[in-house]
Amino acid sequence: MAGKRTVAVITGLLMFVAVIGCSTSEKSGNASTPGNQNKDQGEAATDSKKNEKVYIYANAGNLSLASTLSKKEDLEIVHKEILDRSGFDVQTNIPPKGQEAEKLNLLLASNEPIDIFVGSIGGFRDNGAIQPLNDLLDKYGSYIRKLWPKEWASAWDAVTDKEGKIWAIPQVPQLAEKTIFLRSDWLAKLNLTMPKTIEEYETVLKAFKEMDPTGAGQTIPIITNMTGLNLALSAGFMDVGYGPWLDKDGKVKPPEINPGYKDFIAKMAEWYKKGYIFKETFTLNTERTRELIKQNRVASAIIHYSVVTNIQSDLQKKTPEALYEVAGELKGPKGNITTMSGLSPYGWMLNKKSKNPEAAIKFIDWINSDIENYLLIMYGIKDKHWKYIDETKHVFERMNQDYAGEYLTASTFAYTVQFAPSDPASKPEYDFLGKYSGDTSRVKNPATADVDYLYDQQEISDKLPHIEDINRMIEEEVVKFIMGARPMSDYDKFVQELYSAGLDKWIEVMTEQYNKVKAAKR
Numbered sequence: 001m002a003g004k005r006t007v008a009v010i011t012g013l014l015m016f017v018a019v020i021g022c023s024t025s026e027k028s029g030n031a032s033t034p035g036n037q038n039k040d041q042g043e044a045a046t047d048s049k050k051n052e053k054v055y056i057y058a059n060a061g062n063l064s065l066a067s068t069l070s071k072k073e074d075l076e077i078v079h080k081e082i083l084d085r086s087g088f089d090v091q092t093n094i095p096p097k098g099q100e101a102e103k104l105n106l107l108l109a110s111n112e113p114i115d116i117f118v119g120s121i122g123g124f125r126d127n128g129a130i131q132p133l134n135d136l137l138d139k140y141g142s143y144i145r146k147l148w149p150k151e152w153a154s155a156w157d158a159v160t161d162k163e164g165k166i167w168a169i170p171q172v173p174q175l176a177e178k179t180i181f182l183r184s185d186w187l188a189k190l191n192l193t194m195p196k197t198i199e200e201y202e203t204v205l206k207a208f209k210e211m212d213p214t215g216a217g218q219t220i221p222i223i224t225n226m227t228g229l230n231l232a233l234s235a236g237f238m239d240v241g242y243g244p245w246l247d248k249d250g251k252v253k254p255p256e257i258n259p260g261y262k263d264f265i266a267k268m269a270e271w272y273k274k275g276y277i278f279k280e281t282f283t284l285n286t287e288r289t290r291e292l293i294k295q296n297r298v299a300s301a302i303i304h305y306s307v308v309t310n311i312q313s314d315l316q317k318k319t320p321e322a323l324y325e326v327a328g329e330l331k332g333p334k335g336n337i338t339t340m341s342g343l344s345p346y347g348w349m350l351n352k353k354s355k356n357p358e359a360a361i362k363f364i365d366w367i368n369s370d371i372e373n374y375l376l377i378m379y380g381i382k383d384k385h386w387k388y389i390d391e392t393k394h395v396f397e398r399m400n401q402d403y404a405g406e407y408l409t410a411s412t413f414a415y416t417v418q419f420a421p422s423d424p425a426s427k428p429e430y431d432f433l434g435k436y437s438g439d440t441s442r443v444k445n446p447a448t449a450d451v452d453y454l455y456d457q458q459e460i461s462d463k464l465p466h467i468e469d470i471n472r473m474i475e476e477e478v479v480k481f482i483m484g485a486r487p488m489s490d491y492d493k494f495v496q497e498l499y500s501a502g503l504d505k506w507i508e509v510m511t512e513q514y515n516k517v518k519a520a521k522r
Helices: 002-020 036-048 072-086 100-109 121-126 134-140 142-147 184-189 198-211 226-232 259-273 286-294 305-309 312-318 357-369 371-379 427-437 457-463 467-483 488-521
Strands: 052-057 088-093 116-120 178-183 220-224 298-304 324-326 346-350 386-390 395-398
Touching: 052 357, 072 088, 072 371, 088 357, 100 116, 116 121, 116 357, 121 346, 134 142, 134 357, 142 357, 178 184, 178 226, 178 305, 198 220, 198 259, 198 298, 220 286, 226 298, 226 467, 259 467, 259 488, 286 298, 286 305, 286 312, 298 305, 305 427, 324 427, 346 357, 357 371, 371 395, 457 488, 467 488
Parallel strands: 052 088, 052 116, 220 298
Antiparallel strands: 116 346, 178 298, 178 324, 386 395
């Protein structure tokens, strides 16, 4: 059940990372900070070997959303610049839109040259299509390892098997994408401060409702959905993050039967009854939610960060003082309120048939040795395709779209938090990514996050053919409790209904998966 949700979160994020490639000027505690001091690595690569060919498959995701590809002359100029600076003759294979996976499978089954591509390691590893990277990383990957902050080390676990073989270079760490945003300008207007406890938050919500900063009774204290509530707030009522948890009997159980989760739903039902949670919130789609935010009506949003950050600029055109900020210090009765995503077995792999895997790893290491190497393959030539607005913070501006990014490879969230576009409309989103999404100090992990990415999903589907029915039943009934359509006194009865619908089997299968993976990792 939660595994499906985690996959959805990860998939959405990976597409986002692939498209933007890089982000805010906020640093993230890197073990080393790529910069001019690392240029010796690029020089060493250039001096040691010239013109080694590296074949990349351009499935990072950026080209799938590009309206056009590069102009021929610009592509050639970028190719030459990469060659001159790195010593590698990079050849790119551009997949047809919508058929990226099919084309990749054909390439891997053929003898056509391909070295580097991105994806989830499971199927490629099991089918013998990729090769372990340990020795190559030890010999040629010093900057690859240094780029990743220590607090994100678990990302490497997700691409490493029980024998310790590393099958990919990770693309994203665990992240927290759902959060609580508050209109800080309204807090100031009402002489309130950013809340740090649930009680303080409730006081703020009451003030928003009663003092109605929008006017004419149009203020919405909270807009949200179940995913937002679960991942941005429920952990504050439990000892672990939202997700399957280990009960005292040693069995893995869904979060909805955690005693703390029941307390959380009771509090949400109370807020809904008091009018703090928007009455229509569980029937809204993303576009309608954005519309309400843009109309200057939403005081607090407990939702995916991009829904708020992407619309703030539009809101400020009519209401310049409007500002959403993260309630970053808010805690619940049981501490941190935000749940971190699971581990992602998604990363950059080397084809088992690669003719020169050493060159491929050296090229990725060169990319990771200096942020401007990454800007080159992502956006093109400095002062021709892009320019710095603030070089010290790596804030940049696109000058044109003549280069579309065909040479982008090894995209990584470790660079995503290191620079930002100058476009003010993008700033809130990039600020959130840099300051909050990867901050492990303000989150909780689901209890099984260290192993559930290794579960056998096919086996789970085979043994739990009705798992989606259980998932749907859970969400529908929980919403009923919050909206008052079902009294909280029925919650224990609801749990028994879950068991009657097959929850016993769910617990058996998930516990079996958990124990199997745990045993294999020992």
